[in-house]
Each structure stands twice: as C-alpha cells, then as structure tokens.
Amino acid sequence: MRSSYDAVVLGGGHNALVATAYLARAGRSVLLLERLGEPGGATVSSRPFPGRDAALSRYSYLVSLLPRKVVRDLDLDFRVRARDVSSYTPTVRGGVPTGLLVGGGRARTRASFARLTGDDRAYAAWREFAALTGHAARRIFPTLTEPLPDKAELRRAVDDDTVWRTLFEEPIGTAIEARFTDDLVRGVVLTDALIGTFADAHDPDLRQNRCFLYHVIGGGTGDWNVPVGGMGALTRALVDRARAAGAELRTGHEAVRVETDGRRAEVTYRTADGEGTVAARHVLAGTSPQELAALTGQAPPAPAEGCQLKVNMLLKRLPKLRDPAVDPHEAFAGTFHIAEGYGELARAHAEAASGCLPSVPPSEIYCHTLTDPTILGPDLAERGYQTLTLFGLHAPARLFAADNATAREKLLAATLAQLDAHLAEPIADCLATDADGRPCLEAKTPLDLERELRLPGGHIFHGDLAFPYADDEAPDDRWGVATAYPNVHLCGAGARRGGGVSGIPGHNAAMAVLGL
Missing domain, CATH: 3.90.660 (Polyamine Oxidase; Chain A, domain 2)
Incomplete structure (x- = not known):
C-alpha cells in the first residue's frame, strides 16, 4: 500500500465502487477501504442457509435507478x-x-x-x-x-x-x-x-x-x-473494473478517523494487525453522513x-x-x-x-x-x-x-x-x-x-430522500455530494441524489473530484 493517493474511498458499497472505478479509469490513484471481509455492502449475494446452494440478494434485490450510462461508461458485465x-x-x-x-x-x-x-x-x-x-x-x-x-x-x-x-x-x-x-x-x-x-x-x-x-x-x-446472477453480480462487475483500472481495494480495513484542512487529508484505518494512516488529496465517503461526521469530528446530522x-x-x-x-x-x-x-x-x-x-x-x-x-x-x-x-x-x-x-x-x-x-x-x-x-x-x-x-438507524437510504434539485442552503454544491470540507465528498446513499441501487452518488462524487 502506498502512503499517498489522489483519492481514498471509505466503504465498499456499490456507490463507493462506482466512484472508485470512475476515478481509476480517469488515471487517478485510488485506495478503497472496506471494513468487512468483502466489498459490496448491501449489494451482495450470499448463501444464508447452510447446505443450500441458493445465492440470495440478501439486503437489496431489485434494480431501477442504475443508469445505463454508468453501465456503459464502466463497461460493466452486468445485466438485468x-x-x-x-x-x-x-x-x-x-x-x-x-x-x-x-x-x-x-x-x-x-x-x-x-x-x-x-x-x-x-x-x-x-x-x-x-x-x-x-x-x-x-x-x-x-x-x-x-x-x-x-x-x-x-x-x-x-x-x-x-x-x-x-x-x-x-x-x-x-x-x-x-x-x-x-x-x-x-x-x-x-x-x-x-x-x-x-x-x-x-x-x-x-x-x-x-x-x-x-x-x-x-x-x-x-x-x-x-x-441477473443476483445483486452480487453488480458488485463483482464493479470490483473487476476498478481493479483492472488500477485501484487498490483493501478489505478488513476500517476507517476510524479523517483529518483534513480542505486541501489534503489523512485517513487513519484499523486492521486486525493494528492502525495505519494514508494521505490523500480527496476523500470520498461511501459511509453514511452520520458515520462521516463521527470520522471527522463534526456534529452529526439529524438521526435517521x-x-x-x-x-x-x-x-x-x-x-x-x-x-x-x-x-x-x-x-x-x-x-x-x-x-x-x-x-x-x-x-x-x-x-x-x-x-x-x-x-x-x-x-x-x-x-x-x-x-x-x-x-x-x-x-x-x-x-x-x-x-x-x-x-x-x-x-x-x-x-x-x-x-x-x-x-x-x-x-x-x-x-x-x-x-x-x-x-x-x-x-x-x-x-x-x-x-x-x-x-x-x-x-x-x-x-x-x-x-x-452500519446503516444509520437501519435506514436503507441513510436518511430521508431529498428532491433532486439544489438545496437553497448549499447553492454551490454542483453535484449534490459536498460536505463541510472542499476535498471530502459523499459518494453513498446519503448524497443528495442517493438511495436505492443506483451508483448515481458514486458517479456524481467522481465528477466532483474530476472537476467536471
């Protein structure tokens, strides 16, 4: 693992993987940190019943909001x-x-x-x-x-x-x-x-x-x-594209602190072997806004x-x-x-x-x-x-x-x-x-x-959904992913156009980082 990256992505859900794949394909150095033993978050397939060969989409199960643009841009081997x-x-x-x-x-x-x-x-x-x-x-x-x-x-x-x-x-x-x-x-x-x-x-x-x-x-x-193939098929396709583009994906790595001055950031993570730190120009949070607030020491948003x-x-x-x-x-x-x-x-x-x-x-x-x-x-x-x-x-x-x-x-x-x-x-x-x-x-x-x-309060959207237009209180939030820090962006369901299996927040956070 390098000591510094263009972007560190927190969490390995499908939105975070979309952001990772877009940035890596744009030539940025990207590190993704996932707490669990496999990426995917709620978009995984698993066999919950011992001895039965049935790979269930355990947490999320249907697809409507995933744009064909994302599938096409990332050349995903994924069908519905x-x-x-x-x-x-x-x-x-x-x-x-x-x-x-x-x-x-x-x-x-x-x-x-x-x-x-x-x-x-x-x-x-x-x-x-x-x-x-x-x-x-x-x-x-x-x-x-x-x-x-x-x-x-x-x-x-x-x-x-x-x-x-x-x-x-x-x-x-x-x-x-x-x-x-x-x-x-x-x-x-x-x-x-x-x-x-x-x-x-x-x-x-x-x-x-x-x-x-x-x-x-x-x-x-x-x-x-x-x-087709269950929700895990989406995760596998995204992981393949992100890694093929050069991104590093680390499972069993839990982000525990983010410090930033708005230009550079340092992310502290924990593994089974102890703690480590990595520097980045940008941090993209696939975590909930509540968890990001805890990582940065900010006041938490309203409970979900x-x-x-x-x-x-x-x-x-x-x-x-x-x-x-x-x-x-x-x-x-x-x-x-x-x-x-x-x-x-x-x-x-x-x-x-x-x-x-x-x-x-x-x-x-x-x-x-x-x-x-x-x-x-x-x-x-x-x-x-x-x-x-x-x-x-x-x-x-x-x-x-x-x-x-x-x-x-x-x-x-x-x-x-x-x-x-x-x-x-x-x-x-x-x-x-x-x-x-x-x-x-x-x-x-x-x-x-x-x-x-770690869905806040078990909320599948990380919080109540918002209408897909700019908030009067944040008129300069070009992509709906901004936080209190210019170099930290939401790329999960808690972003302004988040929620559901969509990849949209991941796409939009990547566009924000790329300055598009």
Whole structure:
C-alpha cells in the first residue's frame, strides 16, 4: 500500500465502487477501504442457509435507478431482466378471494381492474396516472447524472404544471384520493411512497413524495428489474473494473478517523494487525453522513430511522393461492402486495407512530427465481425450489429498541399470518430446510441492518430522500455530494441524489473530484 493517493474511498458499497472505478479509469490513484471481509455492502449475494446452494440478494434485490450510462461508461458485465408481471394484490370481496393483477399485457390488466372494481374507470385512472409519472421519469431521470439543477431549472425540465404540483408540491395522498376511489387500488399506488420511508400519505413535509418520485422515475420508465446472477453480480462487475483500472481495494480495513484542512487529508484505518494512516488529496465517503461526521469530528446530522422488516426465504415450491383466477407463478413474479390497502396502510402507520407494532403489518414479496433461476444451484432449480424476499413496511427502529429479538419474532409471525390469509396452504409448509433441519427463513429489523451494515438507524437510504434539485442552503454544491470540507465528498446513499441501487452518488462524487 502506498502512503499517498489522489483519492481514498471509505466503504465498499456499490456507490463507493462506482466512484472508485470512475476515478481509476480517469488515471487517478485510488485506495478503497472496506471494513468487512468483502466489498459490496448491501449489494451482495450470499448463501444464508447452510447446505443450500441458493445465492440470495440478501439486503437489496431489485434494480431501477442504475443508469445505463454508468453501465456503459464502466463497461460493466452486468445485466438485468424485466418482470412480465408488475404486481399482484390479493384481497377478499363479498367473502370471495380475488385480487388485482397488473401485467401480462393491457387487456389482461384491464380485465383484472374490471373484475375487482366492476367497471373500467379505475383502469382508465391508472393509465392516466401512469402517463403522469412516465412524463416525470423521462424528464427527470437523465438529470440525475448531470450537475445538480436548482428548483426552477428542474421545473422547467419537467415542463408540466400538473406533474410538478402532484409530485413536488402536494402530499401524494391528495393526488391518489382525487384519481382513485377503490381502497385497494389507492393502496397499491401509495406503496411506492412508503418503501423504506416512515410516512403517512398526507405528511406535510412530503417525505412520502420524495420516496415516491425515486420509485417511479428509474431508467426513465419506472421499471423495476431483476439483476441477473443476483445483486452480487453488480458488485463483482464493479470490483473487476476498478481493479483492472488500477485501484487498490483493501478489505478488513476500517476507517476510524479523517483529518483534513480542505486541501489534503489523512485517513487513519484499523486492521486486525493494528492502525495505519494514508494521505490523500480527496476523500470520498461511501459511509453514511452520520458515520462521516463521527470520522471527522463534526456534529452529526439529524438521526435517521429505518422502518422495514426484511425476510429472506427459500421454498420447496410456491404456495397455492386462495384466488383461483391467478397462477402463483404469475402472482409472485411481480410484487405481491400484502395488507396494503389504503386504509390498512394508514392504520399501520398510526399504530407504529403510537409506539405499537402494526396489528395488520403491510408488506410486499417478490420471487427472484421466477425471472432469474441462475441464483439457484442446478439441483435446487431442477427440483422447483424458489426464493421469496419480503419487505415489511411501517416497522420503525424505535419499536425494536427495548427487545429486538422479541419484537422481530412478533412482527414476523403477524406478517406471515397476513400472507397465509391469502394462501391455500401455510407458507411454513412450503419452506425448505437447511442442512441442520431448520426452516430456510431469516428476518432482519432496522437494528439488525444497523449492526450488520452500519446503516444509520437501519435506514436503507441513510436518511430521508431529498428532491433532486439544489438545496437553497448549499447553492454551490454542483453535484449534490459536498460536505463541510472542499476535498471530502459523499459518494453513498446519503448524497443528495442517493438511495436505492443506483451508483448515481458514486458517479456524481467522481465528477466532483474530476472537476467536471
């Protein structure tokens, strides 16, 4: 290891790897320091169930925000695959199991809306709203890898007053209630505003709108795709490109202090053998803003709080559904919404805000292997095994503070009970077992994610997302990655256009260092 570099990158998540690869390919000397034994952070594939050859995308699982520009610029050997079905939402109407299937073509989707609501009005409203978000996606997504616009510039780029008002000015609940009357349809639309964000549809601070925006603009289409080979395929591709360009990647190296005068920096790191220091012209932090503040001795930003339950499962077979009109292979191929009606989401939020675990916890599930079976070993794939990933909403970290293990088990049981309510057989009967005979199921709360990945408060975005325009308090932050020090930049999810599996903060931090 050299004693001095053009740039030292803290953390080895996918955003940090993107920044590293860009800088190394530009001819800069780059050192990346990663605390864990392998790079990737939350974008890794792992085999959590002993004796089972299933490489799960354990922490993050779908790709929407990763720009084709980043894949192209870095010549990444990485592909995604589209899902034929967008979503399926089971419910019961008049005592009869039914549901809403979005996907399989317009005629199929239209018929599903009519079966649920009794006429074509909900489908027409759905199409109209999709056109609105599609317009926003086409206009906004390309700006995410350009210098940060100010608010007026972004509004001119959107060039539609209704779109701007709906997404940037009024609580998203206002638009949903004005356009849709069916409670289930309202809930399906609202879920994009709540993934990783603890909010109500009408919160005046619009954190739900910010979350919604990033969930509907990805790739300029809003499509959510499956990473071929699992999320670890992205990490491997980035590591290969960074190393091929000459970057040094050191795992088992934990940054413990950063000192800088704004022109030169010194980073102190710790390994199993002791401490060391390295100098750099620039420091790029793939860590959270909270951790960077601790490293530099600055006052920490506002606390962050994650709000999700994450569950990974390996199944012997997909469960049968109570709704006979939908094949499980279709229902689980997209996003399978559970207890996510509009009223159910509001009640769950109110219960959690009052300090109680939701009595009817909302969640959503998807099955990676229906779109990409390559993450399974040949034997499991031949025998029809499948993976399920569940993401529970409205489970803020505060609810686990007193007794994480007990609260985790209680919420998991309630969540699976809601799933079972729409199945013709219990999900437990479909679970595979590991080499020790234990069910192949793991659940993680925000506190588990904080412990394992140092996500602040378990927040998957490092904090509440921000609208993708310049903050009035930092008008000179050209790329949305600035900190209190001119030579220290955020390159992780906590940057202004961070969050999700995107690589955008890494790209933008690299552009800031390169003076572009």
